[in-house]
Amino acid sequence: MIGIDLVYLPEFEARMKNSPLEKVFLDIELSQNKSKESLAGIFAAKEAFFKAIGQKEDWLSVWVEKSESGKPELKSTLINSNQKIEVSISHAGDYTIAIVKVKDEYVN
Amino acid sequence: MPEIIQLRLLRLKMNTLIDLFGSFKKRNSEVFVYRTGIRRFTFSYSDLYNSSLKMAQYLRKEGIKEGDKVAIWAPNSPYWAFSYFGILLTGAIVVPIDFASGKKRAETILKLSGAKFIIQSNYKFEKIKLRHLADGGIKTAIIENLTYLTKSVTSIKKTPQIKSRPKADQPLAETDMCEIVYTSGTTGDPKGVVLTHKNIVSNILSACNHISLPSASHVRRGASRRINFLSVLPLSHMLEQTVGFLTPLYRGDKIIYVRTIKPSAIMQSFTEENIAAMLVVPRFLSLLKNTIEREFSAKGLIGFSNIKITRKIISYFVHKKFGANFQMFISGGAALPLDVFVFWKDLGFKIIEGYGLTECSPIVSANSFESQIPGSVGQPLTGVKVKLDNNELLVKGENVFSSYYENPKETEQAFANDWFRTGDFAKLDHNGNIFIKGRKKDVIVKASGINIYPEEIEAILNRIKDVKDSAVLGLDIGEGEQVHAVLLLKGENADPSEIIRVANEKLDLLSQIEGFSVWEDYDFPRTTTLKIQKFKVKEKILQKNKEKVKSNFEKDTLISLLANVSKKSEQEIKESSLLTSDLGLNSLSRLELINFLEEEYRVDLQDSVINQNTTVADLRKILEKREKTKGQRGLWLWTNKKLGIKVREVLDFICHIPLSFLFFDLEVKGISNLINIKKPVIFVSNHVSYLDQPAIMRALPRNLRYTTATAVREEFFFSEKGTSLVQKILFPYAMIAFNAFLLPQKSGFRKSLSFMGKLIDHNINILIFPEGSRTKDGKLGPFMQGLGILVKELQVSIVPVRIIGMEKIYPRGTKFPKRGKCTVIFGKPLEFTTEIPGEIVEISRKAILNLTY
Numbered sequence: 030m031i032g033i034d035l036v037y038l039p040e041f042e043a044r045m046k047n048s049p050l051e052k053v054f055l056d057i058e059l060s061q062n063k064s065k066e067s068l069a070g071i072f073a074a075k076e077a078f079f080k081a082i083g084q085k086e087d088w089l090s091v092w093v094e095k096s097e098s099g100k101p102e103l104k105s106t107l108i109n110s111n112q113k114i115e116v117s118i119s120h121a122g123d124y125t126i127a128i129v130k131v132k133d134e135y136v137n
Numbered sequence: 138m139p140e141i142i143q144l145r146l147l148r149l150k151m152n153t154l155i156d157l158f159g160s161f162k163k164r165n166s167e168v169f170v171y172r173t174g175i176r177r178f179t180f181s182y183s184d185l186y187n188s189s190l191k192m193a194q195y196l197r198k199e200g201i202k203e204g205d206k207v208a209i210w211a212p213n214s215p216y217w218a219f220s221y222f223g224i225l226l227t228g229a230i231v232v233p234i235d236f237a238s239g240k241k242r243a244e245t246i247l248k249l250s251g252a253k254f255i256i257q258s259n260y261k262f263e264k265i266k267l268r269h270l271a272d273g274g275i276k277t278a279i280i281e282n283l284t285y286l287t288k289s290v291t292s293i294k295k296t297p298q299i300k301s302r303p304k305a306d307q308p309l310a311e312t313d314m315c316e317i318v319y320t321s322g323t324t325g326d327p328k329g330v331v332l333t334h335k336n337i338v339s340n341i342l343s344a345c346n347h348i349s350l351p352s353a354s355h356v357r358r359g360a361s362r363r364i365n366f367l368s369v370l371p372l373s374h375m376l377e378q379t380v381g382f383l384t385p386l387y388r389g390d391k392i393i394y395v396r397t398i399k400p401s402a403i404m405q406s407f408t409e410e411n412i413a414a415m416l417v418v419p420r421f422l423s424l425l426k427n428t429i430e431r432e433f434s435a436k437g438l439i440g441f442s443n444i445k446i447t448r449k450i451i452s453y454f455v456h457k458k459f460g461a462n463f464q465m466f467i468s469g470g471a472a473l474p475l476d477v478f479v480f481w482k483d484l485g486f487k488i489i490e491g492y493g494l495t496e497c498s499p500i501v502s503a504n505s506f507e508s509q510i511p512g513s514v515g516q517p518l519t520g521v522k523v524k525l526d527n528n529e530l531l532v533k534g535e536n537v538f539s540s541y542y543e544n545p546k547e548t549e550q551a552f553a554n555d556w557f558r559t560g561d562f563a564k565l566d567h568n569g570n571i572f573i574k575g576r577k578k579d580v581i582v583k584a585s586g587i588n589i590y591p592e593e594i595e596a597i598l599n600r601i602k603d604v605k606d607s608a609v610l611g612l613d614i615g616e617g618e619q620v621h622a623v624l625l626l627k628g629e630n631a632d633p634s635e636i637i638r639v640a641n642e643k644l645d646l647l648s649q650i651e652g653f654s655v656w657e658d659y660d661f662p663r664t665t666t667l668k669i670q671k672f673k674v675k676e677k678i679l680q681k682n683k684e685k686v687k688s689n690f691e692k693d694t695l696i697s698l699l700a701n702v703s704k705k706s707e708q709e710i711k712e713s714s715l716l717t718s719d720l721g722l723n724s725l726s727r728l729e730l731i732n733f734l735e736e737e738y739r740v741d742l743q744d745s746v747i748n749q750n751t752t753v754a755d756l757r758k759i760l761e762k763r764e765k766t767k768g769q770r771g772l773w774l775w776t777n778k779k780l781g782i783k784v785r786e787v788l789d790f791i792c793h794i795p796l797s798f799l800f801f802d803l804e805v806k807g808i809s810n811l812i813n814i815k816k817p818v819i820f821v822s823n824h825v826s827y828l829d830q831p832a833i834m835r836a837l838p839r840n841l842r843y844t845t846a847t848a849v850r851e852e853f854f855f856s857e858k859g860t861s862l863v864q865k866i867l868f869p870y871a872m873i874a875f876n877a878f879l880l881p882q883k884s885g886f887r888k889s890l891s892f893m894g895k896l897i898d899h900n901i902n903i904l905i906f907p908e909g910s911r912t913k914d915g916k917l918g919p920f921m922q923g924l925g926i927l928v929k930e931l932q933v934s935i936v937p938v939r940i941i942g943m944e945k946i947y948p949r950g951t952k953f954p955k956r957g958k959c960t961v962i963f964g965k966p967l968e969f970t971t972e973i974p975g976e977i978v979e980i981s982r983k984a985i986l987n988l989t990y
Binding site: 040041042044045047049051052053055057061063064065068072085086088090092094095096102105106107110111 | 239259261264266279281282396397646724726728729731732733743744748882883884887907908910918919920921922923926929930974975
């Protein structure tokens with residue numbers, strides 16, 4: 030299962046100004062990411078994840094954590110513990126793109 | 138000497154806010170409740186005392202000295218209060234910044250005030266970055282991290298003796314600067330109102346006397362005189378700060394803060410926290426009025442206000458929503474429309490309207506608890522003198538500021554022979570009641586209480602190519618004034634909406650242009666000195682608007698909101714239009730729309746209510762019905778109360794424990810780790826069989842056993858294969874007998890999470906099996922990632938638990954258990970602070986693996 034999402038930064042910025050951040054991002058995401066670019070990346074990753082699982086759910090049911098090396102990891106309460114999510118986020122100018130893959134890892 | 142007014146209740150002599158602070162030490166009642174949506178945290182006056190001292194020491198360590206300026210740019214919370222007093226205790230000056238304003242305005246205020254430190258929030262899109270500069274630079278701290286930042290800090294030893302450092306020209310100690318509050322200025326840059334301890338303290342004291350909050354006769358006999366305030370207006374404004382923060386603190390009241398100002402969060406607080414008073418701006422009351430009218434007209438009760446009985450019924454239901462203790466709204470910031478006042482009065486609600494300005498710390502006059510005069514802002518407070526000069530209201534008193542920070546020009550213009558010019562026209566009746574009649578200055582007062590100077594916006598507009606000139610006015614559209622720009626364009630090809638977009642990008646979030654029109658004549662009407670005659674421009678625009686409204690029948694709120702978000706014209710939007718494909722709403726614009734709808738209709742909405750097939754008509758239906766999102770099943774709180782506990786004790790005694798002896802012998806290790814444990818905690822265990830839960834419960838000491846609830850996967854009872862026997866009998870039995878609750882794997886996690894928050898608030902522990910299912914090979918499987926989020930949000934310790942031997946007694950796939958020996962090992966509690974959720978999951982998992990014989 031894969032999903033992809035592209036975010037146009039100026040639009041993201043303009044719309045998010047009118048929406049409380051805590052509706053879309055968990056505390057951990059807000060404290061680890063201080064720039065609007067990285068928040069846009071997380072937004073794209075969440076949207077891509079919903080596409081991958083084929084349903085729209087609560088924005089807070091999926092989140093990005095950054096390891097010490099800074100590599101983002103997508104986690105969710107919506108998957109089984111034997112499933113694994115892979116995510117890749119990229120920025121270029123006014124655009125941010127994320128691609129997400131959900132796979133079963135621990136199949137017997 | 139300043140007059141010292143003693144409040145009998147406290148017998149507190151207060152000259153400065155430091156005196157007020159000193160009184161917190163000896164009080165043991167609750168001062169703050171902080172509702173995060175998941176947890177409900179409470180703080181006592183001594184917590185406030187100690188946390189502020191710690192905060193002061195933290196700031197000292199960061200290099201803050203007496204006389205430095207420290208900005209707070211954060212939403213209301215107890216941490217705002219700790220920061221506020223922390224700053225004052227170092228002898229520094231507070232510079233509050235409206236959390237609703239953008240980064241640019243925050244930067245401007247930092248520059249103007251020369252602040253060296255800013256306390257900001259994670260919940261802001263763009264933050265101020267740490268700067269090291271030759272001229273000092275700026276340091277920052279995130280308010281949400283203050284608990285961790287100040288954890289190891291020892292309290293400050295010496296509080297500043299403001300009295301001991303008198304200035305030569307101002308012998309009174311309490312004239313020392315307390316804070317600088319920035320308000321809009323005419324030149325574009327905000328003006329910093331300098332308020333002293335004396336200014337603020339005098340306003341608190343006279344406010345207490347004047348409004349005369351519920352005295353003994355209003356409070357039921359034996360009940361406390363203390364009342365509960367709900368605080369939602371920004372603490373950066375003097376209205377909330379003096380009336381909703383400092384005055385309650387002086388009186389010994391309790392203040393309730395909510396992390397998200399969602400409509401449902403506010404309404405829940407009313408009933409759950411026994412709220413008695415709330416400060417509001419008129420817009421809040423008029424939005425709520427619209428909602429009530431909409432709801433009752435949907436039920437066919439239109440025209441209710443004429444019939445006494447229906448009015449009584451409606452009044453009953455509305456009062457129920459506000460809880461039994463609700464006493465009054467205190468309204469300020471902008472003029473309260475008379476029809477709104479009358480509406481609430483007819484429903485039996487008290488609205489106390491007041492009048493004030495930041496420059497007056499802020500209250501000048503107010504109605505009182507005993508009497509409210511419709512249309513009037515009441516009488517001046519004790520010690521506040523008012524007079525009229527050519528109909529303009531002038532004020533004098535200890536509450537009145539003395540200067541704008543480093544701005545002698547504006548300061549001079551603000552005063553006339555020691556009297557502060559409010560810039561408002563007023564009338565006084567024979568009893569001395571003040572009626573505000575209009576404004577001398579051009580300032581636009583929005584319904585949210587924000588003041589905007591048109592000059593600030595015009596300057597930006599006039600710099601845009603294609604704009605010849607512009608006039609910015611406040612148009613009253615029934616709910617306070619809207620910022621309306623009238624453009625005089627240069628070329629014919631100019632695109633006015635593009636011009637507005639560009640201007641709004643440059644403007645602060647608080648002063649955005651909300652409507653515009655193009656001036657079609659050759660020039661604006663002007664005076665002989667070539668100043669634009671705005672009242673003439675306004676007249677014409679209003680005239681035009683009237684015609685437009687007539688041709689459109691009635692303005693449709695939903696359609697205009699949709700037009701605003703989708704950037705389509707109102708004519709293009711039909712009832713059958715699909716929101717996604719026809720109006721082009723994507724996930725981002727949907728979020729924005731949902732937010733506007735929540736504010737306008739005062740409902741909670743999930744943006745997933747809009748899908749590919751949702752039409753405008755569907756959305757309208759959802760809003761009209763005010764459909765509540767479905768509750769989550771399997772979350773019963775009563776099983777954790779007395780009756781539930783009794784039932785379990787009996788069942789355990791006669792059935793479960795004797796039965797368990799048939800199947801296993803139990804060995805318990807690490808019980809010493811549970812002695813002196815700080816309840817409540819989360820027990821996290823590996824999962825090997827269906828008998829794990831009963832074994833752990835038997836292993837737990839009695840005091841923990843009956844106050845621990847167990848999370849069970851929803852799929853366990855409600856899978857597709859599930860029979861009705863399981864769902865109708867086994868499920869409720871498990872809920873009661875084993876104190877289980879459902880933790881859904883798919884959607885609904887947040888609802889379970891807030892239920893767990895309630896359990897923790899009620900001092901109930903939680904047992905979780907984070908593998909999600911029983912082991913297949915005896916090894917510890919991977920953990921569900923939600924565990925990390927759970928610990929972060931609940932903010933409690935984890936006790937790792939390992940169960941060994943049960944996998945042989947009742948392994949996966951067997952029908953009946955086989956008798957044997959089982960061991961339950963309890964580990965040392967794990968406390969988490971700044972760990973990320975992933976680390977929490979890994980640390981807990983390792984802790985369980987490390988538990989061996």
